[in-house]
Amino acid sequence: MKKTIITVVGKDTVGIIARVCTYLADNQVNILDISQTIVQGYFNMMMIVDTGLVQSFGRLSEELLELGKEIGVVIKCQHEEIFESMHRI
Amino acid sequence: MINRYEVNETNQMIEQDNLDVRTITLGISLMDCIDGDLEKLNRQIYQKVTTVARDLVSTGREIELEYGIPIVNKRISVTPIAIVGEAACKRPEDYVTIARTLDKAAKEVGVNFIGGYSALVSKGMTRGEEALIRSIPAALSQTERVCSSVNVGSTKCGINMDAVRLLGEIVRETAEYTKDQDSLGCAKLVVFCNAPDDNPFMAGAFHGVTEADAIINVGVSGPGVVKHALSKVRGESFEVLCETIKKTAFKVTRVGQLVAQEASKRLGIPFGILDLSLAPTPAVGDSVAEILEEIGLERTGAPGTTAALALLNDQVKKGGVMASSYVGGLSGAFIPVSEDQGMIDAVQAGALSLEKLEAMTCVCSVGLDMIAIPGDTKASTISGIIADEMAIGMVNQKTTAVRIIPVIGKGVGEMVEFGGLLGYAPIMPVNAFSCEAFVSRRGRIPAPIHSFKN
Numbered sequence: 001m002k003k004t005i006i007t008v009v010g011k012d013t014v015g016i017i018a019r020v021c022t023y024l025a026d027n028q029v030n031i032l033d034i035s036q037t038i039v040q041g042y043f044n045m046m047m048i049v050d051t052g053l054v055q056s057f058g059r060l061s062e063e064l065l066e067l068g069k070e071i072g073v074v075i076k077c078q079h080e081e082i083f084e085s086m087h088r089i
Numbered sequence: 090m091i092n093r094y095e096v097n098e099t100n101q102m103i104e105q106d107n108l109d110v111r112t113i114t115l116g117i118s119l120m121d122c123i124d125g126d127l128e129k130l131n132r133q134i135y136q137k138v139t140t141v142a143r144d145l146v147s148t149g150r151e152i153e154l155e156y157g158i159p160i161v162n163k164r165i166s167v168t169p170i171a172i173v174g175e176a177a178c179k180r181p182e183d184y185v186t187i188a189r190t191l192d193k194a195a196k197e198v199g200v201n202f203i204g205g206y207s208a209l210v211s212k213g214m215t216r217g218e219e220a221l222i223r224s225i226p227a228a229l230s231q232t233e234r235v236c237s238s239v240n241v242g243s244t245k246c247g248i249n250m251d252a253v254r255l256l257g258e259i260v261r262e263t264a265e266y267t268k269d270q271d272s273l274g275c276a277k278l279v280v281f282c283n284a285p286d287d288n289p290f291m292a293g294a295f296h297g298v299t300e301a302d303a304i305i306n307v308g309v310s311g312p313g314v315v316k317h318a319l320s321k322v323r324g325e326s327f328e329v330l331c332e333t334i335k336k337t338a339f340k341v342t343r344v345g346q347l348v349a350q351e352a353s354k355r356l357g358i359p360f361g362i363l364d365l366s367l368a369p370t371p372a373v374g375d376s377v378a379e380i381l382e383e384i385g386l387e388r389t390g391a392p393g394t395t396a397a398l399a400l401l402n403d404q405v406k407k408g409g410v411m412a413s414s415y416v417g418g419l420s421g422a423f424i425p426v427s428e429d430q431g432m433i434d435a436v437q438a439g440a441l442s443l444e445k446l447e448a449m450t451c452v453c454s455v456g457l458d459m460i461a462i463p464g465d466t467k468a469s470t471i472s473g474i475i476a477d478e479m480a481i482g483m484v485n486q487k488t489t490a491v492r493i494i495p496v497i498g499k500g501v502g503e504m505v506e507f508g509g510l511l512g513y514a515p516i517m518p519v520n521a522f523s524c525e526a527f528v529s530r531r532g533r534i535p536a537p538i539h540s541f542k543n
Contacts, residue, residue, distance in 0.1 A: 005096055035093050046093040058154055076100065078157035080091060085347040086340045087095040 002052040003080040010073025012043040028053040106313035107375040110348045111368045112162040114289035116296035116304040119168040127177040131190045138194040146199040166294035167205035175217030181224035188228035195234040204294035206237040212246040229274035230266035236292035242282035242479040244486045247536040257472030268497035271505045275494040282482030288418040304361035305353045309345035310368045313375045319383045338408030346413045364418030365409030369429035371512035378431025390441030399452035421454030427514035456490035461514040464497040473524035
């Protein structure tokens with residue numbers, strides 16, 4: 001298990017979750033948790049996923065960024081530890 | 090479980106407030122390269138540096154990508170070259186060959202600076218150490234990435250005034266040698282009192298003789314993050330102000346600690362220290378001066394600046410110390426002029442003088458840093474400025490440093506551009522009265538009375 005946080009931020013449109021989730025399913029990434037909200041037309045989603053089966057984290061990260069550009073949102077992909085270390089003692 | 094608010098906060102710090110890890114610095118001991126034969130020595134240094142640091146840059150990039158945190162610089166520090174080269178170098182020119190070797194090795198492994206072209210002469214200079222100091226102008230003008238530092242004083246030993254006098258001349262000479270680039274050579278030369286062995290920041294980084302074979306030291310940054318946090322507590326009490334700085338410094342430092350541990354694990358090199366410094370860059374919103382202004386000063390340099398900086402420096406340390414297993418280096422707020430947009434603005438507005446900067450160095454790390462002065466400043470005056478700063482360090486048992494640039498051919502008010510992280514600076518006026526007779530005295534200033542804690 002390798003927990004990774006994926007954040008998706010941008011203007012709301014049809015099918016954001018569907019496209020991100022399809023990509024993840026195709027790439028052996030299991031989704032553990034999703035939380036999502038829309039503030040003034042802006043879509044803000046955080047996913048906790050397991051990237052333990054992913055061969056190249058770099059490729060995953062780049063492809064998600066590309067997918068984000070297609071949809072018109074910013075998708076970031078970061079290992080969980082950076083948030084754990086900053087916000088938990 | 091991590092929540093969305095926390096994730097957003099971290100990412101906002103990175104994306105909007107310029108949070109980054111300023112440097113991963115790999116310290117490499119060159120003790121085992123020492124040889125009486127100069128050619129062999131150079132060969133061994135090149136081999137050791139390029140072998141130990143082979144994966145430094147790629148590992149740094151990997152960590153950046155996986156955690157989504159920029160790591161701005163990957164750098165190397167080595168054992169002071171005065172020691173490493175003493176057996177092989179008879180003349181200053183011999184030392185310059187080592188500088189060229191270091192430069193070549195730095196380019197080979199892809200680091201932007203390599204520090205350690207240094208001498209530790211707080212009590213006296215050996216023949217080799219003096220030769221290294223005399224070789225600095227040539228070394229810095231013939232290389233691109235080599236950084237040099239000289240420790241001329243300490244609380245335990247006093248101040249070596251012979252070295253201070255010599256360095257006044259060397260700073261001027263370095264400026265002359267690099268006058269075609271606005272005397273850029275001087276931006277890569279630091280004069281220290283109480284220099285730490287484990288400083289990851291350039292230009293003063295070197296791998297101290299007390300250190301192991303190789304070590305990872307990390308310097309964090311984050312002035313923008315502190316400023317942003319403080320903008321939310323305007324008008325609140327000092328208690329709230331201090332708590333906010335501490336909490337922010339804690340968070341920033343934790344990121345540095347994570348990066349340091351990861352780098353250490355992946356490179357198989359022990360973690361040394363985390364340097365809790367607020368290191369500004371010329372980018373807007375990445376300025377220590379702007380924090381001081383957020384605390385309540387119209388401009389940095391106004392009355393109250395020293396107190397505000399003292400408070401900031403202390404809270405950064407208090408917040409950061411708990412976030413890291415080992416803290417060291419310079420740890421504190423940096424106040425370079427050319428590398429901080431708020432400082433540049435303050436100088437241009439007439440709010441900040443060299444004398445006020447000197448006062449500020451009493452309460453923060455590190456010293457008179459990246460200050461451009463007129464090109465016709467006398468060597469003895471530069472020595473006087475160095476001596477003053479060294480005295481502050483010696484008496485207050487803290488690290489102080491001078492990185493000052495007499496810009497040949499330029500005068501007060503003119504601008505000088507160093508480029509990149511080194512930034513740009515207006516040339517500041519220097520007190521024109523002479524200290525020639527003072528710095529011409531031979532010998533050293535004895536250690537202060539409170540150094541005898543035996």
